[in-house]
Structure formats: C-alpha cells, structure tokens
Amino acid sequence: YYALRTDLREISRAARRNALVSTDSGVKPDLRVQQHKATVTVTDAHSYSVRIEERSQVLTYAGKKDNAELKLSWNSSNPEPVLERATVTDKDGVRHEVGKDEINVLDADWVASAPRYAPSRTKVISLPKVEEGSLIDYAYTTTYRNLTAVSWSEIFASTDAVDADEVEIIAPASLPLHIDNRAGAKVTKEGDQQRITVKRRLLPIAREAGLAPAKTWAPQLSFTTVRDDAxxxxxxxxxxxxxxxxxxxxxxxxxxxxxxxxxxxxxxxxxxxxxxxxxxxxxxxxxxxxxxxxxxxxxxxxxxxxxxxxxxxxxxxxxxxxxxxxxxxxxxxxxxxxxxxxxxxxxxxxxxxxxxxxxxxxxxxxxxxxxxxxxxxxxxxxxxxxxxxxxxxxxxxVKSVANDSTTSYAIAINENGDATVDYTSEVRGEGATSFTSWASEVTPEDLSRYFQSLITGLSRDATPRGENVIEKGAVGKLGYGANVADFAVVQGDLAYFDLPGSVGEIFPGANESGRRLPYAVGSRHDSKAVWTVDLPKGWKLSGEPSSIDWDGPAGVGNVKLAVSSERRDDGGLRLTWTREVALKAAVISPEAFPALVELNRRMKATDTWRVLLERE
CATH class of the missing domain: 3.10.620.30 (C8orf32 fold)
Structure with a gap:
C-alpha cells in the first residue's frame, strides 16, 4: 500500500512538472526521468561493478516504444547482471511486476559459430503494461572482472528530461584514479575509501542531425586507472x-x-x-x-x-x-x-x-x-x-596510402543535343581494398545490373557504348560508355543540360541554420570530380557559370568548384568543371554552422549544375 501511494504521488508531481520542460528548453521529451543514479564500486585496478537505479515516467508514444524493454548485456566470463527490481505502475495506479515469463536471455550472433569463447548474452526484460503516463522503476547491478584497466564515464546529457542524475564512485583510497571532472563532482577521502559524487538536473536536448560527441559540449565525469597510452x-x-x-x-x-x-x-x-x-x-x-x-x-x-x-x-x-x-x-x-x-x-x-x-x-x-x-x-x-x-x-x-577518389565525365554533345558520355572512377587506399573486394566477389549477373543502373541513371534513354571497365589493385578503376539521346534540350538559339552525378549536399543534415548544439564531421573526405564537355561548333556558355572557393570553419577543410574553357582544334568549345572536396574530422559550433548550410544550398542549387548555352 505504501509503494502504491508513493507511485501515485510521483505521478501527480510529474504531471505538475511537465509544463516546465517546454518552458525551459523548448524540447518535448518522450520520458521524464525522476531519478537516475549510477553507483560505481571499484574493487581494484581490474574489477568494478555498476548499480543503475532509475525511476521514470513515459510521456509520449515514442517513449512507450523506446522503453518497453530493458536490455542487460554481458559476457559470461563475468557474473550475470543481477536484476533487483523492475515494476511498472500504470496511469490508474495499478502496479505490475516483471515475472519470469517476461525475461528472456539471448546469445550474441557469434556464439553458435565460436564455441571456444565464453558466450556473450543479452537479458531482455519485457516491462508489462507500459503506456503513456506509466511510471517505470528498476534497479540492476553489472559486474566486470579481470580487466586490463578500469575506465568509466558518465556524460550529463539526454534527450529526456532528468530531474536528478546522480553518480557516486567508490574506490579504495590507495588506488590511483585519473579523474576528468567537468561536471562539478565532489571528491573526498574517508578512511580507506575515496568517493566521487555529483548530482545534476538535465533539460532535454534537441535531436539534431550530425550531433558532435557529447563530451565536446556537455558536462562529463570520467576516471581511469591508466594515465595514458604508454x-x-x-x-x-x-x-x-x-x-x-x-x-x-x-x-x-x-x-x-x-x-x-x-x-x-x-x-x-x-x-x-x-x-x-x-x-x-x-x-x-x-x-x-x-x-x-x-x-x-x-x-x-x-x-x-x-x-x-x-x-x-x-x-x-x-x-x-x-x-x-x-x-x-x-x-x-x-x-x-x-x-x-x-x-x-x-x-x-x-x-x-x-x-x-x-x-x-x-x-x-x-x-x-x-x-x-x-x-x-x-x-x-x-x-x-x-x-x-x-x-x-x-x-x-599510420603511414599508408591516403583514401581518396577521382571521377570524370567526358561528354561530347552534337548539334541535336544527343551526347556520348564516358565515365571513369578511381579509388585509392582503403577505397581500393573495398572496391577490389566487391569486384572480386560480385556475380556477373549483379555486375551487369549494376552497370545498367549507372547508365540508366544518366537518362532512361541512355544505351551502353563500348566495353565496361573493371580494374582491381592498388588503384580500383571502374568505367563505362553511353549514348544519351536528348542529353541537352535545344530550343532555337538556346540549349541547356544538367551535369550528371553532380547534385548533392556536402554535409549531411546541414539544411537549416537554426541549431542549438555543435555539428560533427566524422571523418576525412578527399575527392575530385571533373566534367569535360565538348560543345558543337558555334555554341558557347550563356552567362557566368557558378564557381565556389569555400574554406570551412574550425579547419574542417575546403570545397572548390571551378569552370574553365578552351578552343578545340576544330574551333569548338571545350568546357571543364572541376570540383574538389578536402575535409577532415572536426566539430563545428552552432555559430559557425550556417556556413555549412549555405554551402549545401549552393551545392544543391539548380543554377550551380545546370548549364545554359547559346549560339555564338
């Protein structure tokens, strides 16, 4: 009866607090965590346990879907996690406890094929009667042993509203801990123990594309028993x-x-x-x-x-x-x-x-x-x-071959707007390894379908021309030729066409300038694309083509798009577009983020890649 009264009181309090969430952060959470506590007990330099205790209320249907199960994973070289309790109190105040039939243990995918190893398992706990308004309460302990070193980290950031996020770390006073305290934690020593404690309230963060690692912008508490790489x-x-x-x-x-x-x-x-x-x-x-x-x-x-x-x-x-x-x-x-x-x-x-x-x-x-x-x-x-x-x-x-790619389109347009297109791509470094793996294992039927999809990607009316090219090795090479009817639309003294394979954003998800948290570019990207277009005699570019010379914020790299022209021996005009992208992993602040949005806008704009011609 006492537990029921407590649950009902917490549901009532949570309902009164809900209005504060949107007022404080402008983000509607799916879950309100009334209390989350992690108690980390370090036994020695090679073993520790973590007890997680959480009490939360489901606010939305998405919250119901995401929190209907509790999953505890471990390797059986360590003790099985101990579930102390798991209950759900529905919005009518009825309390439901997890039973044995609602707990399943699943082996990892590799277990059956590798019996020599201690199996890894996941305990899947289906929480009963989880609905909007339900109150979920659980506690469990996971133990880790025989580790090379003990490391643990907590980042104080969540897409949920968290009323109290608490951490307590208990370790022997004689054990050196290298602590990264950027959460305002209190570090004390009492007898033969050292304690690190912190308690914070968290507002829900926005769900934004390309979010930078939380350690770069959120409070963090971490420790390790090894100081450095050596x-x-x-x-x-x-x-x-x-x-x-x-x-x-x-x-x-x-x-x-x-x-x-x-x-x-x-x-x-x-x-x-x-x-x-x-x-x-x-x-x-x-x-x-x-x-x-x-x-x-x-x-x-x-x-x-x-x-x-x-x-x-x-x-x-x-x-x-x-x-x-x-x-x-x-x-x-x-x-x-x-x-x-x-x-x-x-x-x-x-x-x-x-x-x-x-x-x-x-x-x-x-x-x-x-x-x-x-x-x-x-x-x-x-x-x-x-x-x-x-x-x-x-x-x-590591000193190896840089991972980069080069693509080229050689396009020749005739007076009627029909064109021949010769495509070549080359990849180096790890890209060449992936290409060689694919080219070695792909079936002839799948390879034929792949080339057909590339050619029809130019135009539904495109037809193959010549032999397809596949070269494996330190440089992976792929190529094909195609005839494309009506590649350029000719209307009297004007004509236009779109450069193939050109439109696309450089930074995924950077489409709106309004942003609250940093954006991350996760890895290096080095590529070059060249379009060479031979125009029929008597035709020229109409107007000034778009060019880009963009240096990104935070040293993320640069993007260039340049256009040049030259006369062929027969008097016709040859146009060349060159796009170069050289990026590296970086974190972009919200203040600098609009520069990425603007570049994406320009790279996707029709006038960047649509070529307008007129008769000379």
Missing part, C-alpha cells in the same frame, strides 16, 4: 605476450607458407592471406571480453576460427615464426575521437577500437588494422589513424 600498453603487454608466441605448430605452418618465396612482400602476403582466407572470423569483438580471455595463436590455428583480435595474434605469431619483427598494436579508428581528445586528457574509455599488428621492416613499418586478401600489402590500415605498438607504448600515426 601505461595502457604496459598493462596489456604481459596479458598478450604468451598469446602471440609461435609454438611448433605455428612455426611449421609459417615455414610451409613462405617456402620458395623470396621477397618480403610475397612472404607477408602469403601469411596474411592464409589468416584472411583460412581462419574464419567468428567470436567476440575487441573489448567485448577481457583481453585475458582471448585464446591466442595456437588454439586459433588449431580450430580454424577466431575473433578479429585472435586472428591478429595468430598473424603476429606467424610473422615472428618467419623471422619478422612484429608486435600486437592497438588502433584508434574513430577520427572524431582522436581529434576531440584534449592534450591533457587521460586515455578515454574505448579510445582504441581494434587490436592489430605492427610489422617493422628495414624501409619502415607496415600496420595491419584488419586482414584482407584484397588489400595491397602495404595498405592494411587507414592513413593517419593512431597506432599504439604494445612493445614501445608510443602512439604514432
């Missing part, structure tokens, strides 16, 4: 040392694979391709299980399968067995996480996203963030990514 490498090194040492079976396989090969390139490719082709990828992702739970090279070779990390450990062992200087290495593949890391910031949680390999040769290192038989042997990681060789503990930048 400390993390030092902690991880002994955990993986024995797992990448070649035993007799690995040595025998390496000798078999490199037998008769003379060059380093041939030997390295043979070892890499063996793992890529013959060791099936199946198992947990990096960080899904403690590093100590990885199988290592020997079981991975014997069983013929392994997760991405274990396949890399086998590759390291094979390289060592063949006489090469190789070490496991961590890779930070999230460009935005790299550029937003502050100089004085301790190692952020999840900063390194993959375990790979650093191979040292006389003419420089070669990095392997992934293993693909389709990659050029020196292009196995993205140029510019951060790599942390575990033996040195010093982060470096």
């Amino acid at each position: 400390a993390y490498a030092e902690a991880l090194r002994p955990v993986l040392a024995a797992k990448c040492q070649p035993d007799d079976a690995v040595k025998s396989k390496a000798a078999e694979l490199v037998a008769g090969l003379q060059s380093d390139a041939d030997k390295i490719v043979a070892l890499r391709n063996f793992v890529a082709k013959n060791i099936r990828q199946a198992g947990p992702g990096w960080g899904e299980i403690p590093a100590s739970e990885l199988s290592g090279a020997t079981p991975t070779l014997a069983d013929g399968y392994g997760g991405a990390a274990d396949r890399q450990l086998l590759f390291v062992a094979l390289l060592r067995a063949a006489g090469y200087d190789a070490t496991p290495a961590l890779f930070a593949t999230d460009e935005l996480a790299v550029v937003t890391r502050r100089p004085s910031e301790a190692l952020p949680q999840g900063y390194y996203t993959a375990l790979g390999t650093r191979l040292r040769l006389a003419d420089g290192p070669v990095d392997f963030a992934y293993l693909s038989q389709y990659a050029d042997w020196r292009v196995n990681a993205a140029d510019g990514d951060v790599v942390l060789p575990l033996d040195s503990g010093t982060p470096e930048r």
